[in-house]
Amino acid sequence: MEIESVRVESSVWVGKKRFRALLSGWYFSWTELDKKNREKKTISVPIGEVVAVAEGRVEIQPQKKAEDTDRDFTLFYVKRRSSGGRIWTLGRTQFCCPSRDLRDQWVAQLKTALKTHCSSRPHRLLVFINPYGGKKRGKEIYLSLVAPLFELAGISSHVVVTERANQARDHILKKDLTGFDGVICVGGDGMFSELLHGVIGRTQQEAGISEHDPTVMLQPCDLHIGIIPAGSTDCVCFATVGVNDPVTSALHIVIGDSQPLDVCSVHHQSTLVRYSVSLVGYGFYGDVLAESERHRWMGPLRYDYSGCLVYLCNRSYRGIVQYLPADPQISSPRDSTRCLSGCRVCSESTERLFPHSDSCSSLYSRQLSQYSIESEGEWISVEGRFRCVSLTCISSSCPRSPKGLSPSAHLADGTGDLILVRDTNPLGFLTYLHRHTTTQDQFDLPFVEVHRVKAVRFSLPPDGDYDDEEREQSISEVLEDPEKLCESDIEFSKDGSQQYLAERQKEQEMKDERKKREFFCGPCCSKPPAVSVWNCDGEILPYTEISCRFKYF
Numbered sequence: 001m002e003i004e005s006v007r008v009e010s011s012v013w014v015g016k017k018r019f020r021a022l023l024s025g026w027y028f029s030w031t032e033l034d035k036k037n038r039e040k041k042t043i044s045v046p047i048g049e050v051v052a053v054a055e056g057r058v059e060i061q062p063q064k065k066a067e068d069t070d071r072d073f074t075l076f077y078v079k080r081r082s083s084g085g086r087i088w089t090l091g092r093t094q095f096c097c098p099s100r101d102l103r104d105q106w107v108a109q110l111k112t113a114l115k116t117h118c119s120s121r122p123h124r125l126l127v128f129i130n131p132y133g134g135k136k137r138g139k140e141i142y143l144s145l146v147a148p149l150f151e152l153a154g155i156s157s158h159v160v161v162t163e164r165a166n167q168a169r170d171h172i173l174k175k176d177l178t179g180f181d182g183v184i185c186v187g188g189d190g191m192f193s194e195l196l197h198g199v200i201g202r203t204q205q206e207a208g209i210s211e212h213d214p215t216v217m218l219q220p221c222d223l224h225i226g227i228i229p230a231g232s233t234d235c236v237c238f239a240t241v242g243v244n245d246p247v248t249s250a251l252h253i254v255i256g257d258s259q260p261l262d263v264c265s266v267h268h269q270s271t272l273v274r275y276s277v278s279l280v281g282y283g284f285y286g287d288v289l290a291e292s293e294r295h296r297w298m299g300p301l302r303y304d305y306s307g308c309l310v311y312l313c314n315r316s317y318r319g320i321v322q323y324l325p326a327d328p329q330i331s332s333p334r335d336s337t338r339c340l341s342g343c344r345v346c347s348e349s350t351e352r353l354f355p356h357s358d359s360c361s362s363l364y365s366r367q368l369s370q371y372s373i374e375s376e377g378e379w380i381s382v383e384g385r386f387r388c389v390s391l392t393c394i395s396s397s398c399p400r401s402p403k404g405l406s407p408s409a410h411l412a413d414g415t416g417d418l419i420l421v422r423d424t425n426p427l428g429f430l431t432y433l434h435r436h437t438t439t440q441d442q443f444d445l446p447f448v449e450v451h452r453v454k455a456v457r458f459s460l461p462p463d464g465d466y467d468d469e470e471r472e473q474s475i476s477e478v479l480e481d482p483e484k485l486c487e488s489d490i491e492f493s494k495d496g497s498q499q500y501l502a503e504r505q506k507e508q509e510m511k512d513e514r515k516k517r518e519f520f521c522g523p524c525c526s527k528p529p530a531v532s533v534w535n536c537d538g539e540i541l542p543y544t545e546i547s548c549r550f551k552y553f
């Protein structure tokens with residue numbers, strides 16, 4: 001056995017076959033040898049993908065030692081299964097060395113290599129499990145698939161099974177987090193959002209920064225967030241990892257992978273309402289969410305069921321959308337790029353926005369200042385009647401739509417995509433929805449437009465019969481009882497003047513005209529509402545008029 005600083009070599013046996021094992025720089029490989037010492041196939045594992053090395057013949061589940069000798073050691077590593085290598089499993093190979101001494105040296109050298117090359121791996125994690133997310137299998141998924149991998153990799157974890165909504169967020173905001181390298185959510189996008197709010201909020205609290213001030217520069221966050229998918233849509237996991245698979249996600253966490261992510265901050269006037277990473281949607285997606293809350297017992301299917309109901313209600317809503325376009329020279333939502341870890345557009349954006357930053361550091365936020373947003377171009381205004389207005393920081397791909405709401409959106413370029421679907425006939429809208437599930441371009445339709453943007457504002461047309469206070473109040477009622485969205489027409493009178501009455505009559509005539517064109521109106525919407533609600537990563541927002549900014553994290 002030769003031992004240099006980065007090169008270790010010896011012959012080993014795997015089963016009955018003889019191999020030459022080599023640890024060289026960043027790789028551990030073993031090459032099969034035939035009887036005449038001729039090389040056959042080689043298996044090579046980057047040290048960065050080694051999960052653990054243990055003496056003896058070790059099994060992971062149940063963690064027991066099979067019959068072994070003092071010449072054996074076992075290597076656990078990331079093995080790519082399928083889907084273009086996106087699904088990962090735990091690979092395990094048991095090696096038998098010529099002597100106990102050599103075995104000890106191999107184990108020691110591999111452990112040293114792990115320590116040297118893998119300094120970004122977590123040692124201690126705080127895990128939050130939502131036992132009611134998705135199919136209610138969060139606990140089981142964690143205990144049977146994830147915890148054994150963490151244990152094997154020497155990661156200690158403190159587990160909190162939540163008993164109420166926002167418990168995880170409050171825990172992160174208030175409790176002592178010393179010693180934790182990251183927080184893990186076992187749940188869906190809603191649960192991820194809780195952790196995100198906790199992590200961003202905590203960091204700003206400690207830095208004495210007000211998140212409500214839209215012009216403030218946010219403090220970078222040190223704590224990483226890991227996601228084990230156990231929810232209904234799980235699009236943050238799907239769009240970043242490429243698959244919704246708890247073992248794959250656990251392995252990404254174990255080897256210390258990290259991916260910066262854009263975040264959209266949603267303000268109402270000068271109050272921060274929420275942050276979003278996937279969907280901020282008004283109209284169809286808002287209505288689907290409001291409807292789906294009544295059918296939570298159905299689990300993930302509630303979205304499909306509610307989607308059908310809302311589709312049949314055939315609604316559209318008036319609105320004014322203002323947006324600040326991103327630089328079209330850099331990327332476009334109509335190009336055919338697909339953003340993955342290491343994406344060129346994202347790394348160039350980091351460099352352009354923050355020339356002296358370290359793009360590989362952990363989850364950190366760096367908000368573009370108000371000044372730079374305002375000085376970077378003209379706001380464009382679009383007014384009309386929309387089936388839906390959707391904003392997404394990332395592609396928002398999920399198993400329901402593997403290419404997502406905006407297939408070429410970037411994970412971390414400081415921009416989002418604004419999708420405007422104008423009012424159209426039911427068949428047109430169905431075509432739009434259906435194209436999310438096929439290879440056909442969902443933006444190549446005359447009533448759809450998509451823009452890559454830095455910021456967006458949404459307001460209701462001033463000539464409507466809206467009263468701010470009453471409108472927000474009516475949304476609060478919808479939040480308490482989503483059925484209200486279907487029952488009541490959210491409209492309010494302002495005064496009794498002649499002009500008002502004339503406008504009211506005109507509006508009524510337009511409505512009657514629209515009604516004649518309506519193809520179907522289910523029992524849930526005999527009186528279509530004038531205002532929808534915003535769906536922000538699966539939460540209904542309490543305001544209609546909002547402004548959104550995309551931030552690079």
Ligand SMILES: CCCCCCCCCCCCC/C=C/[C@@H](O)[C@H](COP(=O)(O)O)NC(=O)CCCCCCCCCCCCCCC
Nearest residue numbers: 188189190231232233234278279307311401433436537538
């Ligand atoms: C005809 C087939 C149409 C398929 C249309 C698929 C569109 C899929 C777009 C997916 C965007 C996902 C954005 C993610 C949002 C999540 O953050 C958020 C929270 O997730 P969580 O519950 O895991 O916490 N999820 C959601 O808000 C759910 C939105 C899901 C919308 C699905 C709508 C299905 C529509 C089916 C319409 C069928 C019409 C058929 C008429 C006969």
Ligand SMILES: Nc1ncnc2c1ncn2[C@@H]1O[C@H](COP(=O)(O)OP(=O)(O)O)[C@@H](O)[C@H]1O
Nearest residue numbers: 133134162163164165187188189190191231232
């Ligand atoms: N123990 C709990 N009881 C009730 N709600 C919870 C609990 N833990 C988390 N939540 C909330 O449930 C919502 C949905 O959770 P999520 O994990 O995203 O599941 P799903 O994908 O099925 O919507 C989140 O907004 C989260 O705040």
Ligand SMILES: [Ca+2]
Nearest residue numbers: 262393410415
């Ligand atoms: Ca983006």
